[in-house]
Amino acid sequence: MLRQLRHEELDFVQNAPVRLVFAREIAAPPDAVFTALADDVTGWTDWFAAVTRAEPVEGGSPGRLIRLRGGVRFTESVLAADRPERYAYRVDATNTPGLRALVEEWRLDPAGTGTRVRWTFAADGPAPFRGLLRAARPGLGRSFRDAVTALDRRLAKG
Numbered sequence: 001m002l003r004q005l006r007h008e009e010l011d012f013v014q015n016a017p018v019r020l021v022f023a024r025e026i027a028a029p030p031d032a033v034f035t036a037l038a039d040d041v042t043g044w045t046d047w048f049a050a051v052t053r054a055e056p057v058e059g060g061s062p063g064r065l066i067r068l069r070g071g072v073r074f075t076e077s078v079l080a081a082d083r084p085e086r087y088a089y090r091v092d093a094t095n096t097p098g099l100r101a102l103v104e105e106w107r108l109d110p111a112g113t114g115t116r117v118r119w120t121f122a123a124d125g126p127a128p129f130r131g132l133l134r135a136a137r138p139g140l141g142r143s144f145r146d147a148v149t150a151l152d153r154r155l156a157k158g
Helices: 030-039 041-047 127-135 137-157
Strands: 018-026 051-057 063-068 073-082 086-094 101-111 114-124
Touching: 018 127, 018 137, 030 041, 030 086, 030 101, 030 114, 030 137, 041 051, 041 137, 063 086, 073 101, 114 127, 114 137, 127 137
Parallel strands: none
Antiparallel strands: 018 114, 051 063, 063 073, 073 086, 086 101, 101 114
16 A cells, blocks of 8 residues: 655755765767656666556646556656756655655756766655665665666667
């Protein structure tokens, strides 16, 4: 069963109790990366190994239904889709114990002919949960690097 999380806005990316930020440069141009993030929701399963299902939903605002390996589920609301610089979303409901609020932001900056992709994972929960998230930083970083590398390969194939 999913439970509702606290609804945060974009400023949470800057002031969350836990902020994990990862960055990597890839060859794909920002607009192509933005399209993969924001427009090709179902395609996330092709390049982000942790995502087993992704589908867009429309309601009062655009959103997504996400399933991750291990059975984690999220319903999300898109907070920003500023082509081609930023894509951000808030998790509205999840089955993850301890999580109180989560906002993720993808920033895309030109880097030569490619893109510098920066992912911010901003979260809140009780102290033990925050400590667990901080301890998970290396794994989340590896997941991000692998995903962005796979996305770059996918976009290079066309």
